[in-house]
Amino acid sequence: MLETVGFSAAETEVYRALVVAVTASAQELSATTGLDEETTGRLLGALEKTGLARGVEGEPGRFAANPPDMTLLPRLERRADDLEKARVAVSELMEAYRRSAWNRDAGDAIEIVTGAEALRQRLRQVQDSARHELLWFCRAQYVAMPSGTNQAEFDALARGVGYRVLYEQAFFDDSGSVDNVVRAVRAGEAARAVPALPLRMAIADRSVAICPLAPAGPAGNPRDVTTAVIRGSSLFEALLALFERYWEVGAPLRVTPEGQIGGTGLTADTASLTPEDQHLLSLMVAGITDESIAGQLGVSKRTVQRRIQGLMNLAGVATRMQLGWQAARRNWI
Structure with missing residues (x-):
């Protein structure tokens, strides 16, 4: 005692x-x-x-x-004073430890890579060494790797590595982008679309994230491209959670036997819906602009808008958002 x-x-x-x-x-x-x-x-x-x-x-x-x-009480009081001094000293030591540990851990957790070629090389490396899964945020206007040039993805898919890729709406405005997505989905990529993405990102095997920090596309000097390579840390966990959150709300992109982004054919509930309507709906739900849809379908923008209005009338809804929800609920796409 x-x-x-x-x-x-x-x-x-x-x-x-x-x-x-x-x-x-x-x-x-x-x-x-x-x-x-x-x-x-x-x-x-x-x-x-x-x-x-x-x-x-x-x-x-x-x-x-x-x-x-x-x-005994005077001894206890003196001991309490000593303990308080020791507590203060420990607190100061812990603060110093946290500062030094943060500086050390930050250096280990975040690596800065400069230049477009260095970014391309790092993206190839993580895909070539991946064993389980790659997660991607694909924004419009590439920084270092144009759409359709990522051969490392097809090599990894052939090895059995899973790919989950989120595309933002503006991504499909570039010529040939839809065809490139179709090719990747046919090779095994799981693709979804959202209206917009907050950043560019690739995550390999839930262990390393690569985030180009350029706000726009390839304009400017390629040597000025700066990329953060992020490993195990609270920041990495936040990026992983961000991907999963966007994946939950993304619209699935499926490919028809004809090689188009679209659904799986007509059902009794969609007797008045043509395959072209399903294709249009799939593009609309993916967030692709009317102008880009028109280019994909080979019709005018006005025709796209007229057909979407007809589909809204068929579904009995007043907005495109309601149309997208009804299309998913009725298995139109």
Whole structure:
């Protein structure tokens, strides 16, 4: 009990017995504590030196306990002061440790790569070494790797590596982009589309993320492209969670046997819906602009808008968002 203020367990036991007895000799306390008389006498001498016990005047060999509040409380207060100083010192050491650990961990967790060629090389490396899965955010206006040039993806898909890719709406405005997505989906890529993405990103095997920091596309000097390579850290976990959140709300992109982004054919519920309508719906739900849809279908933008209005009338809805929801619910795409 008194070890925290510097007394041994044996000293504590002898002092406790002396408090109960009021006055006692070493022989009497020996019988009470079970310690031999010599040891008890030595402990009583130690207690006397520290002020917990005193000799009884006129009775040689007898001892009395000093009041605990006079002898122990001051020790406890001094110990509390010492503990508080130690706590402050530990807090200062922990703060210094956190600062140095952050600087060290930040250097280990984030690597900066400069230049478009260095980015292309790093993207090839992570795909060539991937064993399980690649996750991608594909924004419009490439930074280092134009659409359709990522041969490493097809090599990885052939090895059995999974690809989940999110495309933003503006991505499909580039010539040939839809054909490139169709080719990738046919090779095994799982693709979805969203209206917009917050950044460009590739995540390999849930262990490393590559994030080009350029706000726009390939304009400017390729040597000025800066990329963050991010490994295990809270930042990496946030990026992984960001991907999964966008993936949940993305519209799936499927490829028809004819090689178009679209659905799987007509059902009894869609007797008045043509394959061309399904193709148009799939493009619309993917967030592709009317102008780009018109280019894909080989019709005018006005025709696309007229056909979408007809589909809205068929579904009995007033907005394109409602049309997309009804199309998914009725398995039109």
